[in-house]
Amino acid sequence: xxxxxxxxxxxxxxxxxxxxxxxxxxxxxxxxxxxxxxxxxxxxxxxxxxxxxxxxxxxxxxxxxxxxxxxxxxxxxxxxxxxxxxxxxxxxxxxxxxxxxxxxxxxxxxxxxxxxxxxxxxxxxxxxxxxxxxxxxxxxxxxxxxxxxxxxxxxxxxxxxxxxxxxxxxxxxxxxxxxxxxxxxxxxxxxxxxxxxxxxxxxxxxxxxxxxxxxxxxxxxxxxxxxxxxxxxxxxxxxxxxxxxxxxxxxxxxxxxxxxxxxxxxxxxxxxxxxxxxxxxxxxxxxxxxxxxxxxxxxxxxxxxxxxxxxxxxxxxxxxxxxxxxxxxxxxxxxxxxxx
Amino acid sequence: xxxxxxxxxxxxxxxxxxxxxxxxxxxxxxxxxxxxxxxxxxxxxxxxxxxxxxxxxxxxxxxxxxxxxxxxxxxxxxxxxxxxxxxxxxxxxxxxxxxxxxxxxxxxxxxxxxxxxxxxxxxxxxxxxxxxxxxxxxxxxxxxxxxxxxxxxxxxxxxxxxxxxxxxxxxxxxxxxxxxxxxxxxxxxxxxxxxxxxxxxxxxxxxxxxxxxxxxxxxxxxxxxxxxxxxxxxxxxxxxxxxxxxxxxxxxxxxxxxxxxxxxxxxxxxxxxxxxxxxxxxxxxxxxxxxxxxx
Numbered sequence: 024x025x026x027x028x029x030x031x032x033x034x035x036x037x038x039x040x041x042x043x044x045x046x047x048x049x050x051x052x053x054x055x056x057x058x059x060x061x062x063x064x065x066x067x068x069x070x071x072x073x074x075x076x077x078x079x080x081x082x083x084x085x086x087x088x089x090x091x092x093x094x095x096x097x098x099x100x101x102x103x104x105x106x107x108x109x110x111x112x113x114x115x116x117x118x119x120x121x122x123x124x125x126x127x128x129x130x131x132x133x134x135x136x137x138x139x140x141x142x143x144x145x146x147x148x149x150x151x152x153x154x155x156x157x158x159x160x161x162x163x164x165x166x167x168x169x170x171x172x173x174x175x176x177x178x179x180x181x182x183x184x185x186x187x188x189x190x191x192x193x194x195x196x197x198x199x200x201x202x203x204x205x206x207x208x209x210x211x212x213x214x215x216x217x218x219x220x221x222x223x224x225x226x227x228x229x230x231x232x233x234x235x236x237x238x239x240x241x242x243x244x245x246x247x248x249x250x251x252x253x254x255x256x257x258x259x260x261x262x263x264x265x266x267x268x269x270x271x272x273x274x275x276x277x278x279x280x281x282x283x284x285x286x287x288x289x290x291x292x293x294x295x296x297x298x299x300x301x302x303x304x305x306x307x308x309x310x311x312x313x314x315x316x317x318x319x320x321x322x323x324x325x326x327x328x329x330x331x332x333x334x335x336x337x338x339x340x341x342x343x344x345x346x347x348x349x350x351x352x353x354x355x356x357x358x359x360x361x362x363x
Numbered sequence: 364x365x366x367x368x369x370x371x372x373x374x375x376x377x378x379x380x381x382x383x384x385x386x387x388x389x390x391x392x393x394x395x396x397x398x399x400x401x402x403x404x405x406x407x408x409x410x411x412x413x414x415x416x417x418x419x420x421x422x423x424x425x426x427x428x429x430x431x432x433x434x435x436x437x438x439x440x441x442x443x444x445x446x447x448x449x450x451x452x453x454x455x456x457x458x459x460x461x462x463x464x465x466x467x468x469x470x471x472x473x474x475x476x477x478x479x480x481x482x483x484x485x486x487x488x489x490x491x492x493x494x495x496x497x498x499x500x501x502x503x504x505x506x507x508x509x510x511x512x513x514x515x516x517x518x519x520x521x522x523x524x525x526x527x528x529x530x531x532x533x534x535x536x537x538x539x540x541x542x543x544x545x546x547x548x549x550x551x552x553x554x555x556x557x558x559x560x561x562x563x564x565x566x567x568x569x570x571x572x573x574x575x576x577x578x579x580x581x582x583x584x585x586x587x588x589x590x591x592x593x594x595x596x597x598x599x600x601x602x603x604x605x606x607x608x609x610x611x612x613x614x615x616x617x618x619x620x621x622x623x624x625x626x627x628x629x630x631x632x633x634x635x636x637x638x639x640x641x642x643x644x645x646x647x648x649x650x651x652x653x654x655x656x657x658x
Contacts (some may be wrong), residue, residue, distance in 0.1 A: 071562060075473040078473065078474075082533065083533050085511075085523050087530050089511065152395075154395050154398055157392075161400065165402070168405050175637065176589070176593065179413070180409070182612055191414060194427040195428075200429065201567065288500040311594075324506065338503060
């Protein structure tokens with residue numbers, strides 16, 4: 024990364040080398056002409072940086088960061104969304120949220136979904152990736168086809184599954200046809216089953232994504248390692264356990280992070296299949312459903328904003344804990360890369 | 364890689380000195396094929412159900428929910444394909460997805476270029492800012508985001524979808540494009556500067572053409588993300604004339620909840636464009652995601 028600073032002449036370039044080495048700009052080049060040139064180069068560079076990065080940063084701050092800050096402000100008011108908020112209630116919204124049994128229930132659902140997603144999809148994806156990593160015919164086609172559920176929108180997945188899983192739907196019908204009629208159930212409304220139905224649909228939709236990530240991770244492991252282990256007489260399963268899994272670690276940890284964030288913000292699927300009311304009794308509603316129902320649909324934007332802040336803080340805390348204790352090693356390169 | 368131990372596809376290559384160790388090979392492969400086929404069947408069955416269901420009548424569906432069309436009927440698809448509602452929502456989805464994608468790509472390439480190839484004090488902070496954006500999914504920010512859009516007077520307009528989608532698309536774009544642009548060899552930049560090209564000239568004449576593969580990946584992800592977005596249109600759009608397809612599917616399925624066959628036809632036509640798009644560009648999507656994880 025020696026020559027990334029932007030100046031168009033060789034003089035500017037050598038000056039830049041000095042700047043990077045010690046930051047001592049003034050001692051870098053004694054020639055007045057070169058200094059002038061360099062200064063003009065630096066002004067020009069600053070202008071370029073501003074012009075090129077300005078629009079993206081403004082958009083990002085205005086529509087990603089600012090709304091979260093704004094939510095923190097609105098969260099202190101009882102406010103219907105019209106005119107400026109005036110009814111300051113302090114931390115009352117937060118007190119209501121945290122003591123509301125309905126919110127505790129949805130938080131619990133979210134945590135269940137988070138844990139179950141990791142426990143179900145993780146091992147499944149690793150095993151499938153190991154299987155598909157073998158040189159079998161049609162491997163490329165298989166990789167495309169298992170990715171299809173990930174591409175389809177959650178609205179369509181939800182619409183399709185809610186039709187199939189009705190009590191008189193295709194799934195129960197199929198079970199009867201193959202002689203498993205006793206297994207037919209009310210997949211969506213029975214509170215004992217609904218969460219597991221949701222987990223099955225989530226796994227169906229997202230496991231292909233996990234497999235593709237794991238396959239990429241597997242392909243970055245140098246082949247020599249396997250050959251060496253084989254020469255030393257290691258069995259297939261020994262190789263997987265001692266070499267593949269440890270070296271797949273970074274991929275697994277990144278996937279788990281994406282899965283955790285996804286679980287915490289789960290909305291579309293539940294909203295489409297169960298709707299905002301049924302999801303409560305079926306035991307599948309999530310924090311995002313609660314936020315939409317209590318905030319927008321009830322017209323309480325102050326309260327809804329407070330829920331958004333709580334959701335954001337929960338996600339942030341979980342993400343920070345995860346990064347601190349699990350992702351630390353992997354992210355050292357990724358996040359600080361830009362500094363060097 | 365693991366294939367050398369577990370797959371008998373090329374048994375000749377492996378000397379049979381360690382006969383016992385190779386035992387799993389013998390049955391490993393058929394099992395692999397079986398599991399792969401099972402996996403594909405599970406992945407595709409719901410999709411096939413939706414598509415085939417559109418070719419059936421409601422009485423076929425209610426008497427025999429899990430069965431093939433007999434006879435095949437085309438009137439459900441014909442009805443959707445001749446409805447102005449479907450094509451209006453289709454056009455809205457296309458407009459929003461295209462403009463959002465162009466916005467994400469243009470702004471994303473510009474800022475990624477700065478982070479990747481300029482050296483300045485806030486470079487690391489800038490990268491971390493966008494990287495942190497990955498922790499702000501749109502669903503979490505939707506309530507305050509809606510209030511911001513409302514204050515800007517963009518509620519119930521397609522522009523009100525495009526602007527936030529561009530902003531929320533930037534983190535992924537930056538994460539994917541920065542390593543990509545950084546990988547362009549410095550020699551090329553030096554050669555350009557010797558030839559008298561300025562930094563911006565280098566950007567337009569060399570970087571943009573060289574970055575095309577990365578840009579295509581980013582563009583596809585952005586397009587599909589926009590095409591499938593549900594929560595933002597749910598908040599922003601009020602009038603049916605402005606609906607995008609995900610809202611349209613939901614509205615159609617609640618409006619015609621008794622006409623299952625029509626709902627299935629509408630749903631499968633709404634998913635078709637994303638699938639075609641994916642079929643054309645699948646290599647880039649799968650490859651781009653793997654690249655992003657490695658980077």
